[in-house]
Amino acid sequence: MANPLYDRLFGIHAGKDTPFLHLPDGQTITHAAFLDLAAQIANALTGYELEPGERVAVQVEKSPEALALVAACAQTGLIFLPLNTGYTTSELRYFIENSGAKLVVCDASKKDGLTPIAAAQNARVETLNADGSGSLMRRALGMLPAFEPVKRTEDDLAAFLYTSGTTGRSKGAMLTQANLLSNAETLVQEWRFTRDDVLLHALPIFHTHGLFVATNVVLASGGSMIFLPKFELDDMIRLMPQATSMMGVPTFYTRLLSDARFTGDLTRHMRLFISGSAPLLAETHERFEDRTGHRILERYGMTETNMNTSNPYDGERRAGTVGFPLPDVELKVTDPDSGETLPQGEIGMIEVRGPNVFQGYWQMPEKTAAELREDGFFITGDLGRVDEDGYVHIVGRGKDLIISGGYNIYPKEIELLLDDQPGVLESAVIGVPHLDFGETPVGLLVAEPGQTPNTDVILSKVQDALARFKHPRKLIVLDALPRNTMGKVQKNVLREEFKDLFKRD
Numbered sequence: 262m263a264n265p266l267y268d269r270l271f272g273i274h275a276g277k278d279t280p281f282l283h284l285p286d287g288q289t290i291t292h293a294a295f296l297d298l299a300a301q302i303a304n305a306l307t308g309y310e311l312e313p314g315e316r317v318a319v320q321v322e323k324s325p326e327a328l329a330l331v332a333a334c335a336q337t338g339l340i341f342l343p344l345n346t347g348y349t350t351s352e353l354r355y356f357i358e359n360s361g362a363k364l365v366v367c368d369a370s371k372k373d374g375l376t377p378i379a380a381a382q383n384a385r386v387e388t389l390n391a392d393g394s395g396s397l398m399r400r401a402l403g404m405l406p407a408f409e410p411v412k413r414t415e416d417d418l419a420a421f422l423y424t425s426g427t428t429g430r431s432k433g434a435m436l437t438q439a440n441l442l443s444n445a446e447t448l449v450q451e452w453r454f455t456r457d458d459v460l461l462h463a464l465p466i467f468h469t470h471g472l473f474v475a476t477n478v479v480l481a482s483g484g485s486m487i488f489l490p491k492f493e494l495d496d497m498i499r500l501m502p503q504a505t506s507m508m509g510v511p512t513f514y515t516r517l518l519s520d521a522r523f524t525g526d527l528t529r530h531m532r533l534f535i536s537g538s539a540p541l542l543a544e545t546h547e548r549f550e551d552r553t554g555h556r557i558l559e560r561y562g563m564t565e566t567n568m569n570t571s572n573p574y575d576g577e578r579r580a581g582t583v584g585f586p587l588p589d590v591e592l593k594v595t596d597p598d599s600g601e602t603l604p605q606g607e608i609g610m611i612e613v614r615g616p617n618v619f620q621g622y623w624q625m626p627e628k629t630a631a632e633l634r635e636d637g638f639f640i641t642g643d644l645g646r647v648d649e650d651g652y653v654h655i656v657g658r659g660k661d662l663i664i665s666g667g668y669n670i671y672p673k674e675i676e677l678l679l680d681d682q683p684g685v686l687e688s689a690v691i692g693v694p695h696l697d698f699g700e701t702p703v704g705l706l707v708a709e710p711g712q713t714p715n716t717d718v719i720l721s722k723v724q725d726a727l728a729r730f731k732h733p734r735k736l737i738v739l740d741a742l743p744r745n746t747m748g749k750v751q752k753n754v755l756r757e758e759f760k761d762l763f764k765r766d
């Protein structure tokens with residue numbers, strides 16, 4: 262094959278007048294029309310004199326054109342680098358510089374801020390707005406709707422997805438065509454997706470879940486999706502009768518359950534509900550079954566590995582577990598200190614190996630070596646155990662990470678900023694339970710002797726620097742942070758102390 266990723270996900274639909282994207286206004290874009298759009302964008306991209314393997318950094322709202330840009334990058338052999346639309350310009354600077362992107366595609370409102378950053382590395386900036394307008398599409402619409410895919414192999418890189426580390430700096434996880442294809446094709450089989458499926462797609466397309474799991478499974482199966490710009494409860498309820506399946510983070514499910522219009526009748530025709538990216542409380546699982554009769558299928562994955570485990574399609578979907586390793590994925594639980602495999606049933610570090618596992622972090626050989634073993638096992642940072650029936654349970658995290666509504670927040674990044682603020686001696690950021698987002702960050706500050714930090718001023722500094730979802734929901738000044746005998750801050754003690762802060766948010 263000339264270009265496996267393009268050929269197996271997109272090229273297979275060439276010339277087909279079958280539905281691909283159903284838009285909220287009732288319009289449908291067929292596979293053929295979508296591929297025409299992608300080819301026009303691919304032609305536009307070649308005009309920017311980019312070489313296959315170069316990075317295209319993309320921070321745009323979700324739209325059919327944005328998805329066609331993903332296909333166009335596959336077709337032209339460019340590495341797609343999606344970025345959360347919430348990131349501020351100062352956050353974006355790092356990704357653009359670190360990846361060495363030669364093209365930045367952004368919303369027109371971001372262009373002025375990004376132009377000097379891009380110019381410093383001879384990159385160009387093009388715009389793509391939520392309504393499909395902007396300089397990229399202006400150029401693309403004048404192009405031919407046909408493009409011969411650039412030759413690639415399965416080992417070529419297809420995407421960089423940035424994921425933060427406990428030290429605060431984000432790392433570009435390098436994913437090959439094979440990583441994406443193997444996972445998509447496995448999931449189609451495991452979850453029985455077919456061309457008759459209509460997936461209710463409300464996830465963002467800048468993360469693994471919405472981009473690779475949801476979109477690629479639909480592409481590989483030949484089905485279609487109701488492509489919503491974002492999760493809006495009214496749209497979900499209005500459009501659910503037209504869907505067969507849905508994928509979401511736990512917040513989607515708790516929000517649906519909070520609405521009386523979400524009834525058994527509304528969901529009776531549905532084939533499958535899938536949850537992931539954060540723990541689904543067993544209680545949510547049970548409430549969902551009581552309300553609808555459906556048992557949510559929970560699966561477990563991450564940016565570096567795509568999907569690792571899944572509850573079974575047939576057979577028991579066990580609440581509070583993430584099911585079994587996917588075919589071709591090996592999973593073991595090891596002693597976090599020695600790396601030795603632990604006896605079955607014991608809690609330890611989850612490690613995974615398989616065709617889904619990424620190639621390493623872009624230009625960070627030490628970080629890669631620390632997390633990706635030479636024998637191919639990736640150290641996930643998640644603590645878990647495998648029960649007597651083989652179900653994997655995630656019981657905690659070995660990494661200091663907060664997951665809010667499916668978005669990862671690294672406390673270190675916020676702590677570094679808080680520590681720099683006037684009057685602050687030191688800080689600790691912890692995740693506390695939150696009814697809507699699962700967890701939410703809270704900042705604990707210790708004052709410099711004789712000073713009183715102004716938490717309002719500090720919060721506004723944080724707001725300027727970091728994306729909204731990372732903002733601590735509260736800053737609290739303490740006399741001191743609890744430490745163990747080694748001098749390490751005992752975040753577990755803090756989490757216990759503040760666990761009820763948002764119980765009734």
Ligand code: MLC
Nearest residue numbers: 464468469470492512538562563564665666667668729730
């Ligand atoms: C938005 N906000 C968030 C937030 N999302 N704050 C904390 N956590 C979040 N996840 C901000 C908004 O900017 C807004 O700010 C305020 O919180 C409330 O807005 P909202 O209207 O409730 O936000 P909404 O747009 O509805 O977003 C919530 C959400 C969204 C849950 C629908 O965050 C979402 O789609 N999450 C999915 C994330 C995802 O795809 N993760 C997959 C990662 S891949 P203000 O200022 O207005 O109050 C991965 C691998 C795997 O993990 O296994 O899948």
Ligand code: AMP
Nearest residue numbers: 537538539540560561562563564655669
């Ligand atoms: P990310 O780096 O955004 O890809 O986030 C991956 C992390 O999300 C994993 O390492 C887990 O900690 C968490 N995660 C994903 N799916 C689940 C799940 N079903 N249950 C619990 N945690 C999950």
